[in-house]
Amino acid sequence: MKKVAVIGFGAASIGFIKGIMENGKIENMKVDIYERGKNIETSGFGGLKYDGKIFVSKNMGGDLEIPEKIQRDVVNFFLEKAELAKKINGKYEYDENIEHGNSFEDDDLYKTFYNKGFEPIKSEFYHIGTDILVDTVNRIYEEFSKHENINFIFDSNIKKVERNDQLIKVYNKDEIKEYDDIVIAVGRSGHKLVKHIIDDNPELILSNNKVDLGIRFELPDHIVQELNDKMYEFKIKLKTKTGYTVRTFCNNPSGEVTVEKYDDFVTVNGHANSKNKTKNTNFAILVTHSFTEPFNDPVGYGTYISKLSNILAGGNKVILQTYEDFKKSKRTKKIGRVEPTLNQNNYILGDLNLVFPRKTVESIIDFMETLNEIVPGITYSDNLLYGVEVKFYGNKVNTDYFNNVRIIGDCSGWTRSITYATCHGVIEANKI
Ligand SMILES: Cc1cc2nc3c(=O)[nH]c(=O)nc-3n(C[C@H](O)[C@H](O)[C@H](O)COP(=O)(O)OP(=O)(O)OC[C@H]3O[C@@H](n4cnc5c(N)ncnc54)[C@H](O)[C@@H]3O)c2cc1C
Incomplete structure (x- = not known):
């Protein structure tokens, strides 16, 4: 069994866990998820607490190239958990009241903005809303925590991780645990942990x-x-x-x-x-x-x-x-x-x-x-x-630098949205 630590439970780690559950790798892993929030209600930050606007777009939300299929799959995953979409005979059907839009699908509007010098950005949007989002994240947490190979450890603000002879040590309060792989998914609010990793490995930074x-x-x-x-x-x-x-x-x-x-x-x-x-x-x-x-x-x-x-x-x-x-x-x-x-x-x-x-x-x-x-x-x-x-934007880090340390989501500098951070997690779940 491979021992894996995931630091932070936000959009990117949701994508990572969803990925390893779907590709079956979870069956050969023991995953500890460390989250600094005291429980699922108090954990999380930003987009998974407020608003919950999710989208499919090639032109916003991050600098990764993410195939439309993966984006759409992530969007449908959140909408299903929000009970705003249902899969019927292999196809998704959406709640009729869902707030939804296609930016600049209207050609006249696109041209009006274009001709004034603006760059109109095309995207397909779904709005979950702050109130429904809380239940959505709870449902995802409940589903993940039922898996016998997944263990949530709340109230754990990880300040230090150390890479040593292919093993990774996670320092949590007075306890030190060793892992084969670690996934750092601490978002923008967790920049101190990423800074600590970068200070030890300055060559990780690509741009800043x-x-x-x-x-x-x-x-x-x-x-x-x-x-x-x-x-x-x-x-x-x-x-x-x-x-x-x-x-x-x-x-x-x-x-x-x-x-x-x-x-x-x-x-x-x-x-x-x-x-x-x-x-x-x-x-x-x-x-x-x-x-x-x-x-x-x-x-x-x-x-x-x-x-x-x-x-x-x-x-x-x-x-x-x-x-x-x-x-x-x-x-x-x-x-x-x-x-x-x-x-x-x-x-x-x-x-x-x-x-x-x-x-x-x-x-x-x-x-x-x-x-x-x-x-x-x-x-x-x-x-x-x-x-x-x-x-x-945070420091853009070289995510392929280590083979057993994955820095994903907003803390990697490559994403800045729920969709892109979650997709980043899914993509890394397929690489691990
Ligand atoms: C107010 C607000 C509204 C937003 N609205 C939207 C929106 O509508 N649509 C959209 O696409 N994006 C939105 N965003 C951006 C979106 O929230 C982020 O892009 C996305 O959540 C990034 O996912 P992540 O997993 O990288 O980080 P996060 O979702 O922030 O998750 C990081 C997790 O790590 C935990 N953590 C941090 N440090 C540590 C540590 N040292 N040890 C343990 N745990 C730690 C945090 O508590 C958090 O739960 C919004 C952001 C803000 C601030």
């Missing part, structure tokens, strides 16, 4: 120079109703006047703005429930910052800017500003017609120009003004901007 910084934008549903109805999620990119590329991310029709808590700072994010709808849509507008040598710390840069917004907000809060004030670089003192969906305790009215570098601000404004030419109302003076939203 990018961070996406920007804002969460909120406006009334009716302004973007047509886009929401036709696509649910609309993803576009634009090379702005500054030379920086700006993109939209994570559109939430009738959704809510939330804060994302890191160890020592907070940023913004957004999600939508399948029920409890609001009257506002929110999405991220992110500016990609790529730096050249000697820069080598994109996480440090993103963290610094995020902390700056918290300092200005007087603590663990984010800054909220109206679009007009953002353009004029004036602190917002009063909001207009758009009611913020973020809880008042989490923001301070302020000026994001004191946080972002000038080029970042100019890129955001150029993007919004260009978008307004297609979607009138985007630049209404009282639409809301929350900052900072940040997407860390």
